[in-house]
Amino acid sequence: MTAATLSPLPEDKQPLVARLVEGLDVDALHWLSGYVAGMAAQRQTSVKGAAVEPIAPAAEVQARLTVVYGSQTGNAKRLAEDLGRRVTAAGLAVRVVRADAYPVRELKQERLLYVVISTQGDAEPPDDARALVEFLGSARAPKLEDLRYAVLGLGDSSYPQFCAIGRQLDERLTSLGAHRLFATGEADVDLETVAQPWLEHALQQAREQLKTSAPSAKVTPLRTARSSPIxxxxxxxAAPLLLNQRITGRGSDRDVRHLELSLEGSGLRYAPGDALGIWPTQSPPLVDAVLKALQLEGDAPVQANGEEHSLRMWLSERRELTQLTRPFFAAHAERSGDDHLRELLSPASRDALSHLFSRWQVLDLLQRHPASWTADSLVAALRPLAPRLYSIASSQSVVGEEVHLTVSHVDYSLDGEARWGAASRYLAARxxxxxxxxxxxxxxxxxxxSDNDRDIIMIxxxxxxxxxxxFVQERAERGASGRNWLLFGNPHFYSDFLYQAEWQQALKSGQLHRLDLAFSRDQADKIYVQHRLREQGRRVYDWLEGGAHLYVxxxxxxxxxxxxxxxxxxxxEHGNRTTEDAEAWLNQLIQQGRYARDVY
Structure with a gap:
């Protein structure tokens, strides 16, 4: 008699368990057994049929810090978990909760709350925090006179509404009667500059606020603690490049590359849906042009952040040159004395400034509105260079110690001068x-x-x-029975159909069950993916009603x-709902993890 025969698990669940424990070391298996045993005990003692987590006792809440995070790319999550580890190490009780898993019914009982949240695009919350932001902004939000809180906002100052969601939550919590413990942090793409001091202050305040609690707090982690990767x-x-291939045709006005890099010997692991971070360096011609525009010497030594390097090295490897930011724009406006630049910083000129930021780089501002900068002041004013994240285009279970990317080489002309993106040029030139x-x-x-029987719609x-x-590689490797539907669009069929041969083979082999295409400029009327989506509205709704997951x-x-x-x-239309009910239905899919977006 086999172990599988003795198992009380349903047959369809046994392969999932085998896959879950595959590759886990002894420590991880011990932790997993304890975690599952704890879940069993909790369910055994709970009321039969109850699906709602009980509200924590008031005494427990008063002696605990809650950290809620809303994260689109993982930065807010990383900082929130870092804070949780610091608070735990200090012997204080803490729970770290993703915004869509936070039970809002507990909000009125909270006594100490930290929120770490990013702002996406033009003042939008991350997908996992949409419901929480909407709840706090609604009439259902409770009065919070007994709550003490602090907010760390994450954003990108190249967007006019920098850290808008963090500010919005800070103002709303105050209006609900909560007491702000210290100023809201507003971290730019170079997170650590603002985030680290904020985290230190947050820990200090947690000690003060929870000093009456027990000196040694018991903390139950929701997941096993992982050792940091090397x-x-x-x-x-340093990943060697194995392949750098253009996959758009000669007639295309876009240069899209398929890149394959080796991870051999790194021990790095990833799952479909994860991103690869790239640390670029600036192109030498761009650095030369900035030095020339400001009449500065590249060999000039500059001290900043406890380091000393040549100005050229700072501009090449440590500072952002291809994206304008509001702080640098404001500093340059003051130095230039240009009234037009100052006017663009006013609230009334928000759209004009946003349009300018979408076209201009640092060099364009320096050339069109001259001002005097010293090497030291320039390095201090420019935003630190940040890594770029690219969605991974391969399944590691298929390609092994490799990682594949699909990168659009940003290379264009502005008023007759060449401009390019930092990371895309860095990669294209490798x-x-x-x-x-x-x-x-x-x-x-x-x-x-995790359920391989689920259908997926990919846009x-x-x-x-x-x-x-x-996704398609991984689902084929798993032998998933769920259907895969892809909606893809680009300007032209003959020159811009990325991975055409692979998709056609996937259709032929049954790894892809449906493919809808939208080539916007192959006919007089432009057709985009949303048009194909609308044409298949009945089928889309039926798939979603049947439990499909949707990805954009x-x-x-x-x-x-x-x-x-x-x-x-x-x-x-197809669900016979009002617009408001349809939005609520889609928000439920987001909260359930069945409608996910990786947008930039």
């Missing part, structure tokens, strides 16, 4: 055998369903198709918004 964001792996500095950024909200125009190449990857400013509007229209 290679990470602050210590990237020759096979040369290395790129990389790390893995997990994106748990964009992973495949990925342009390079947004990258993670879905990984690509442009946040236009495509993702248009797709979401189309989904609302589909649910309204």
């Amino acid at each position: 290679w990470h964001r602050e210590q990237p792996f 020759a096979e055998g040369e290395s790129a500095s990389v790390f893995i950024e997990a994106n748990e909200r964009f992973h495949l369903p 990925g125009p342009g390079t947004g198709v990258a993670p879905f190449r990984a 990857c690509g442009d946040a400013s236009r495509m993702a918004r248009d797709v979401h509007k189309t989904l609302i229209a589909i649910v309204t």
Whole structure:
């Protein structure tokens, strides 16, 4: 008689357990057995049939810190968990909760709350925090006179509404009667500059607020503590380039590359849906142009952040040059004395400034509105260079110690002068055998369903198709029985059909069950993925009603918004719902993890 025969598990669940424990070491298996035993005990003692987690006793809440995070790319999650580890090490009780898992009914009982939340695009919350932000902004939100709180906002100052969601939550909590413990942090893409002091202050305040509690708090982690990987964001792996291939045709105005890098010997692991972080360096011609525009010497020594390097090195490896930011724009406006630049910083000029930021780089501002900068002041004013994240286009269970990317080389002309993107040019210029500095950024909200019987709908125009190449590879490797449906779009069929041969083979082999295409410029009327989505509205709704997972990857400013509007229209029409009910239904899918977006 086999172990499988003795198992009380249903037959369809036994392979899932085997897959779960595959590759786990002894410590992880011991932790998992204890965690599952704890779950069993909790269910055994709970009321039969009850599915609602009991509200924590008031005494427990008063002696505990709650950290809620809303994260789109993983940065807010990483900082929240870092704070949780610091508080735990200090012997204090803490729970770290993703926003969509936070029981809002407990909010009125909270006494100490920290919120770490990012702002996406033009003042939008991350997907996992949408419901919480809406709840706090509604009439249902309770009075919070007994709550003490602090907010750490994450954002990108190249967008006019920098850290808007963090500010919004801070103001709303105050209006509900809560007491702000210290100023809201507003961290730019170079997170650590603001985040680390904020975390230190947060820990100090937690000690003060919880000093009456027991000196040694018992903390029950929700997941096993993992040892830090050798290679990470602050210590990237030098991955040799195996392949750098253009996959758009000669007639295309887009240069899209398929890149394959080796992770051999790194120990790095990733899942479909995760991202690869790239630490780029600035192109030498761009650095030369900035030095020339400011009449500065590249060899000039500059001290900053406790380090000393030449100005050229700072500009090449440590400072952002291809993206304008509001703080640098404001500093340059003051130095130039240009009234027009100052006017652009006013609230009334928000749209004009946003349009300018979408076109100009640092060099364009320096050339068109001259001002005097010293080497030291320039390095101090420019934003630190940050890594770029690219959706991984491969399944590691298929490609092994490799990672594949789909990268659009940003290379254009502005008023007759060449401009390019930092990371895309860095990658496009790599020759096979040369290395790129990389790390893995997990994106748990964009992973495949654990149930292989679930259908999935993938919407990925342009390079947004990258993670879905990984999805289809992984589902085929798993032998998943669920159907796979891809909607892909780009300008032209003959020159811009990315991975055409692979998709056609996947259809032929049954790994892909449906493929809808939208080539916008192959006819007089432009056709985009949202149009194909609307044409298949009945089928889309039926798949979702049947439990399918929906994924959207690509442009946040236009495509993702248009797709979401189309989904609302589909649910309204085919689900016989009002617009408000359709939006609520889609929000439920988001909270359930069945509607996930990886947008940028």
